[in-house]
Amino acid sequence: MNHLVQRRILPWRTARRTFSSSHHHRTIHPLTSLPPRVSPSYNLRPTATLLSLNWPSPPRNILITKKKRTPGITASLIEYATHLSSTYPSINIILEPSSASELHADLPFPVYTWDEPPWNATPELLSEKTDLVCTLGGDGTILRASSLFSHAATVPPVLSFAMGTIGFLGEWKFNEYKRAFREVYMSGAGDAYANLSFPTPPALPTNTENASSDPLDTPLSYADIRGMSMGSNRTARILLRNRLKVGVFGPDGVRLNNSSSEGDTYALNEVIVHRGSSPHLKIIDVFVGGRFLTEAVADGMIISSPTGSTAYSLSSGGSIVHPLVSSLLLTPICPRSLSFRPLVLPAETPITLRLGEKNRGREVEVSIDGKRLSDGMGVGMEVRVLGEEVRSPTGEWRGGVPSIVRGVEGLEEREEDHWVGGLNALLKFNYPFGDQDGHR
Amino acid sequence: MNHLVQRRILPWRTARRTFSSSHHHRTIHPLTSLPPRVSPSYNLRPTATLLSLNWPSPPRNILITKKKRTPGITASLIEYATHLSSTYPSINIILEPSSASELHADLPFPVYTWDEPPWNATPELLSEKTDLVCTLGGDGTILRASSLFSHAATVPPVLSFAMGTIGFLGEWKFNEYKRAFREVYMSGAGDAYANLSFPTPPALPTNTENASSDPLDTPLSYADIRGMSMGSNRTARILLRNRLKVGVFGPDGVRLNNSSSEGDTYALNEVIVHRGSSPHLKIIDVFVGGRFLTEAVADGMIISSPTGSTAYSLSSGGSIVHPLVSSLLLTPICPRSLSFRPLVLPAETPITLRLGEKNRGREVEVSIDGKRLSDGMGVGMEVRVLGEEVRSPTGEWRGGVPSIVRGVEGLEEREEDHWVGGLNALLKFNYPFGDQDGHR
């Protein structure tokens, strides 16, 4: 108990918490009661292609999402959240509504969440409050987490742990979570953190049975931060993944994808137009840069980000495009043509898919990052896409999904390799022929 | 009127007709009242790859199908059926139920059809009565006509007229219909027809305005047949298109595709297992020759005949396989793999697609020749496919869809070219680069 109070007087605590009593611990709080978001900056590091993460002050509001219906992962979430809560006292844990109601009774600290309905009010609030997103699951979990920010121009950094499944987007192993979080938490602390005033660290519990010898389990003190901020300039490495800005419009030009607001929907992987359960070919007019390119007669069309080039576009025959190549991919799905080769276009080129007259009576389905829009698309409707710009005219990095790239301890200088490594280890790129059993 | 009576005493007339009175002309008759089917034989011609068609006696029961909801094609059907009826007096016209009820009032002769419900009783009857199928439409119309015989081991020869649309399967032009039909009707007549006794031909109407100078419009007489059967050994050329024998089985091994009978369903193009409107990848176990080949993680799988190699399989990246290559194609649809290359297997290899445990909760859709089976496929279900054999152990040709190949008049010696011609003219195979406008 004392321990918990201690936590509350650490520098980032909120007044509200100071007065919280223990019965609050198992409660669910609304997002509105959280302090405002701390937004990091991203900087190009010399001789490197990844960016470095710099917090102006330590992150406090941490959203943790997980793969659904997987007991092992639920247990990991509890372990992870408990670690954060006990080691980083000022931290607030945000969970998705379903997780919050499932887990809050098991957690010795309060959790924050939002009301599912009315959905349309929530996303803005979430992006105004979240400092950092952590995902436990596979690529699908990352896509779902990113879709929580699909109407936000700025996504918090995302730290992803692959949980038993193949993950091309998230690459941290769960057993690295303490080191991973510390690295992110302290990233760029150098200047900003040094000026903060810290309390005396709490006396540690002396119960040797429970005492961990791992310094990463010790609640963070001023000395720690000071030491780190002085002695180390190791920062988390960020791959800023461009998204697509997607608008869906009716034949009358009225926006359909996002009834509650006027804005576009951001996609991390791709937007797909597909025949769905109709057994017939679809006819889709494709416009590039405002000009008619071609009439696609196909199962469907994919407009993908470079990140999505290893997802559906790959299965449809697209090239693999490095996430740092600023571009959009136009990949047909089963085109009734011998000569429809996938295209890679500049990210700033607007692309439009229009469902022309010839499809009369036939609907198509529109999906963003594997999630179907509730309404199908009929004759005259349009999907309009533009690549997100992740660099402002003044050269500042912003937007995109800032993905925290794994660095193997001691091999940080090879940090840039993760993508190439993933090609080989996960996609079995150019996997060699032959009998590897070698029993000949 | 006399004219019609004349017709009725021609050699193939039925007693029933002799006593028909004019009010019968606009009526619809059931298939049961038709004489039994006349089945042709197919013979390998020296130095040729196509077969020749030989009728033991002239075909009488002609099924004409057409593309739906296309007024121009309906008019063509009326023109065509009227021509057959007036020129080949013993012929009976069969129409699909919808066409029969739409058109019978406009036709100066009776039409035959079947009751749509109960559907399951009909197909056997249709295949017991039909001597020849004529289609007016595109490939879809041919597929639909062939599906009327999807439970029959023997399909009547099919004469297909492409109507304004692209047709890879049917290649006759509608304006050739008189010549085309005569060629088919007389094919192989040499020996069989010569022994028939013919009446004196009716005196032709002398009204010069209506008189056609085209001998193909003159009702066929003994002299015509004699002349043809003597002077000409030109026969219709048949491409026997192998089909697939498809069985769909539940987890309990019970057959699902065909509740009314125990048999397989025949497919002309392909059978497809597909995710349909589910936005998620499907996991399909593939067995070849009884042995596990691979686990396909994909949108779906296609098992195609060589005929179907230019249909969906082509769009999914399959090779183009000549219809005379006795084979099955196994082509994945958007596989999540870099190394799933389409396979071409011997026609006699059984292939099974099984929906394994990993798909729990996810259905897939099964389609045959572009027509979805009413029930989706759940965990444990299997699609089992085998190529149809079109040659009996004793070397006789049978089964398959006997497609009548177009021969340009005077160029019959180049008749074998139609497939190569279609690659270039329709599929734009290896279409040359460059500015064909030549205005440089």
Add this chain to the structure above:
Amino acid sequence: MNHLVQRRILPWRTARRTFSSSHHHRTIHPLTSLPPRVSPSYNLRPTATLLSLNWPSPPRNILITKKKRTPGITASLIEYATHLSSTYPSINIILEPSSASELHADLPFPVYTWDEPPWNATPELLSEKTDLVCTLGGDGTILRASSLFSHAATVPPVLSFAMGTIGFLGEWKFNEYKRAFREVYMSGAGDAYANLSFPTPPALPTNTENASSDPLDTPLSYADIRGMSMGSNRTARILLRNRLKVGVFGPDGVRLNNSSSEGDTYALNEVIVHRGSSPHLKIIDVFVGGRFLTEAVADGMIISSPTGSTAYSLSSGGSIVHPLVSSLLLTPICPRSLSFRPLVLPAETPITLRLGEKNRGREVEVSIDGKRLSDGMGVGMEVRVLGEEVRSPTGEWRGGVPSIVRGVEGLEEREEDHWVGGLNALLKFNYPFGDQDGHR
């Protein structure tokens, strides 16, 4: 003379050997001194796709070829030949000229070979004398062995041992050689062998140190054969691989590929026309069934057998075709076209590649099974290809390369799987994504 008579009477024991003195052992004999070839028949087995091998009398003349310049394989050849010679007394070992001169001094028995020059006289003789071919090496070694019979209509059965390298065509492991050879040697012995009279087997050496307990090391006696031929009807399984018949013709129509004879050259994998070291595109007119198909503008063209579908054609994007699909593959190499899809054509379709006028001044290279023809191909030259027929009009199997398929002992009933197995084990067909290390 006496020598030949002896052989005829006592096939298991040659007079030469009985009376041979040691100076004979290390000599090289010409092929002419060998008894004539024993040609097996091939029979379709019920419910199986592979053929069974039946010797009319035991094979005697065994050609062994090996990969060049690989010391380990040379040692294996010595071990193998010595085993055959000591266990199957009537056997004669044929080596390629280079192997013969390299090894004869190390072998305690005579070897047969031919004179390299004049090359053109040799192949006929080799195919008149060879009963069985054994290869030690990889696919390249099999291709080279098969090319020794590239002018012969009938190739002896081929038993191939993969030696440390990847082998898609040959699948026996070298450590199985005793069992493998015995199986082949006895294959179909049932009726034919039982009527032969056998001598008393030689007394075995009694030196216990050298004595092998393996019955496969014991010289074969009448009793063995009798036992086998009676007790077992296990036969070697044969995959008859169709070859291509290739003719190369000058602009004047004169045959170029084969100056010494009038015949075609047979290819096991493929014939390739390629730009070679010219850095420019080639323009090749392609004719199918005598008709112009297309003008290929490309690095080159491949015409492949189904066996070759996993070789160069695969690398160029062709489908994988099962060797039992009677077909020819037409696969372009780097075509300057978006719409040149690989084609699979009936084996009996003649294909011609012609180097047209537009290539003036540019030669192309022609290779058969990876071996370049000495002369390049100039304007007006043609490569003409036809699939080999492996079944006579009377249904007899003949021609092709009869490849002895490996059967794992006790799993012979699954024997048919070898091809599917090779796709997975060697070609890494549809290799699954993901982190197989499983350390997550």
Add this chain to the structure above:
Amino acid sequence: MNHLVQRRILPWRTARRTFSSSHHHRTIHPLTSLPPRVSPSYNLRPTATLLSLNWPSPPRNILITKKKRTPGITASLIEYATHLSSTYPSINIILEPSSASELHADLPFPVYTWDEPPWNATPELLSEKTDLVCTLGGDGTILRASSLFSHAATVPPVLSFAMGTIGFLGEWKFNEYKRAFREVYMSGAGDAYANLSFPTPPALPTNTENASSDPLDTPLSYADIRGMSMGSNRTARILLRNRLKVGVFGPDGVRLNNSSSEGDTYALNEVIVHRGSSPHLKIIDVFVGGRFLTEAVADGMIISSPTGSTAYSLSSGGSIVHPLVSSLLLTPICPRSLSFRPLVLPAETPITLRLGEKNRGREVEVSIDGKRLSDGMGVGMEVRVLGEEVRSPTGEWRGGVPSIVRGVEGLEEREEDHWVGGLNALLKFNYPFGDQDGHR
């Protein structure tokens, strides 16, 4: 000296010419006697993706190259050069040595050229003197022209006329040459040119027969320029095509591609490593960003610029990449793998191809833009590639091949379409299926 001063004052009229006597006209001058190069600047235009061309002062030294051995094109070169010389009096015509010696006698003005040997001395001089390059031919002619600047960091703008052949890179039609040149010549003249003082234009010949009514044929006067520079701010549109920087190194790390200098060779399309006339697979180690990516077993490897994505890389299955996507393509040629998908990498990623030990005894060939390097590449040799940066850290555009994009008169606002247009018109992208003759 006076000569040079004259030029500076009167750019439209050189002293040399004023006083030249007729015997000067047919002579060949060395490049050294030319005034120094005028280098334009390139500016980003609002709401456009192409750059605008701005001359600080009018271009004077014009290099014209042509396709070899094509009489029609030689005639066009004479027509073009004569037009430039008579209409733009201060212009100097540079021809390649072979053209210069072939044509100078036919030209009524002097031409400039360089000595072929010693070749290595020349390129620097050429790039120090050339203001503008004009090519008459196809893509090959553009590649050859660009290779004249393959060691220069700055290439002059290139104006390309497609001559009867397909041209994806050059798109002007020859009959537009007067308008095209004027547009380029005056591009951005607004400010710079207005401050120049001009002489009185020469009196025009009054011979009405020869007088052209085309104002584009009239020698340019002060009034013209004033008018243009005032009235029009139409500028030529530039597509800055990134090149590749290629270095070839021996096993000892010594540079091989460029003996005369230390620098890299620039490629416009691609660099290729290929088996050439060796019939065997090559084994190439590929490093990306300094890290081992994969061992390619293949005919060869292509590293291509986005411009080259429609050249050899396309034929090898690569995606089509818009030239403005800053990237490198890594495309294998006939890889012996099912899983080697083409990659698109950031332009700033260094790629290395190394010929490893496994190729012992086998050379490969290295080609840049379709031109083979004289020496093949042996074991241990490396090709190192990096994308050229076309934007300086301060945002200035430089480097690349500045290609002048065709604008159809009156449709300049649709100018950006040229690439999309080329896909359709030249590459027959997604060419529709079906019978376009429409005679059905």
